[in-house]
Amino acid sequence: MPTIQTLLDDYERLGWTNNDPMSQMLALRRDNPAALADLVIASFDRALPHATFLDAALDLMDDTALEKVTTEAWQDIRNGAWNARLASVLSSVATQMPQVFSGHWDMLVDIYTTKQSPRxxxxxxxxxxxxxxxxERWRGRLAEVPSGNKAAHARAVALLHSRxxxxxxxxxxWLFPDDPGTRANWLxxxxxAQEHDTLRALHGETPLHIDFGPTLGAPIRRAQPKWNREILAHHPTWxxxxxxxxxxxxxxVSSHRCGLCHEPLHRLLTLPQPAAAGIDSSTPVSFDTCLSCAGWESDGPMFHRHDDAGNACAHPSQQRDTAIQPDxxxxxxxxxxxxLFAAPSRWTRQEWGLSNSRQNLSRVGGAPSWVQSxxxxxxxxxGRKMSFVMQxxxxxxxxDGxxxxxxxxxxxxxxxxAPCRTSAHLWQCT
Structure with missing residues (x-):
């Protein structure tokens, strides 16, 4: 088995050509899981583009190891170091372990606004x-600083996402005093969503991940390359x-039919106890849609009304007398x-681009992992904004295989x- 030094040397020299750093990283983990932290720390001062094996190492290390990596990276940055590897590590830490920045928020804003390359x-x-x-300190400064100030703008954006x-x-x-449309999009x-003088939260903070079990988990893993099967077997979100x-x-499938193509609706997830998952419903709920029509034949989201038993029925606005033929x-x-289960708190928030098929993004509740905006x-x-409940x-x-x-x-x-017992589904891709 290669050492940390030879693994990084080989990647720096060969990249992915005639080289398998992902398998080497996984072998290192099997032999000594704590060594993943040393591997990532040793990479800090190297030029290693597209080093996804190091991103995977961050995902697989335990909280103690991640805290060690985070502390070392943050200390190097506070001492003036800055490069692509440190930027990459810090970007992952921002989602997985943001509490490390406690007491250093002004410095983080400074880094964000001044470190342009790498970003x-x-x-x-x-x-x-x-x-x-x-x-409260940053709120007080909003009135003191002109809106064109870059650091003030960054602090305002931070406050916008402070929950x-x-x-x-x-x-x-402060950000959009004369542009209510843009303000609504940023909110x-x-x-x-702003409703009169109050704000209404559109998502919760406690997601439940979906454990697909052996029946569904086996084909999900089979479709992955061998190295990713090992990652999925050990990642705590799965x-x-x-x-x-x-x-x-x-x-x-449902006994109810799509209003567009008139074929049976496809069931996504049926919840006997939706309230236990943070969904406002006193009855069971089945979230169904038409995979054939959603995003292709519908102009916008697919909407469904739910009967007293929680079954999804085509919304009247998407009922067609003559069935369409989906492409x-x-x-x-x-x-x-x-x-459904609560993964460790480190995975409360997940970012679609950083997950890269390693993390399980299928979850009920919590905050969405948007592909786009x-x-x-x-x-x-x-007419009210609908609340996010699942991705x-x-x-x-x-x-069909x-x-x-x-x-x-x-x-x-x-x-x-919840008041209308109406669901909606939309998908995003790159």
Whole structure:
């Protein structure tokens, strides 16, 4: 087995040509999991473009190892170091362990606004950890600094994503005083809708990941390259293990039909106890859509009303007297019992681009992992913004042996209007 030194030397010299650093990293993990931290730390001062094996190492290391990496990286940066590897590590840390920046928020803003090459990709989720004292201090400075100031703008964006409603409201008003449309879009990016003088949260903060179990998990893993199967087997977002489980049913078909093509609706997830998953419903709910029509034949989201038993029925606005013929008819998902579980808090927020098929992005509740820009649809019945309740990633097994992709391989988002008992589905891809 290669040493950390030879693994990095070989990659620096060969890249991926006649070289398999991913398998070498996984072998290192099997032999000594704690060595993953040393591997990443040893990479800090090297030029290693496209080093996804190091991103995978960050994902697979335990919290103690990640804290060690984070502390070393942050200390190097505070001492003046800056390069592509440090920027990459810090971008992952911003989502997985944002609490490391506590006490150093002003410095993080300074790095974000001054380090242009390489650019620090600070996922907006990092700002949810802002402490109240910093929030109040930054709020007080909004009135003192002109809107053209770059650092002031960065602080206002941070406040917008702080999940502290008063600060969110002030920041949005400061950023867009004369542009209510843009202000509304930025509020959506922060997970809020403004209703008169109040803000309403459009998502929760406690996601439950879907453990697909053996029936669905086996074909999901089979479709992956060998090295990724090993990652999926060990990544904590894929397996409930000893966690509390909430039962649900995935896949299959409904007895109700699509209003566009008149074929049976495809079941996504049926929840016997939606309230236990943070969804506002006193009855079971089945979230269904038409895979053949969604995103292809529908102009915007697919909407469904739910009856007293929780079954999804085509919304009247999407009922056609004559059935259309979908260009891309789809087989339903394999049906099986699944379990919802709370993954470690490190995975409360996930970023679609950073997950790179390693992390399980199929989850109920919490914040969406947008492929593109945030978009919460308006309820077709009451006109209010709908709340996010679920997302499903691509590579889901179908009854015909296929592997379902949302578009070119994106994600599907499900929304819910509790007063109207109406659901919506839309997908995004690159």
């Amino acid at each position: 620090l990709y600070v996922e907006d989720n990092v700002w949810r950890m802002l402490d109240r004292a910093t929030v 502290q409603p008063a600060a969110v409201r002030d920041a949005a008003a 959506m990016s922060a997970g809020y 397996h409930a293990r000893g966690s509390h489980r909430l039962g649900a049913r995935f896949g299959g 891309y008819p789809a087989a339903p998902f394999l049906d099986a019992d699944v379990a 945030a978009w919460y649809p308006d309820c077709p019945d009451c 499903l990633d691509s590579n889901l097994p179908q009854t 296929g592997e379902w992709l949302w578009g070119s391989g994106g994600a599907n988002y499900t929304f819910w209007c």
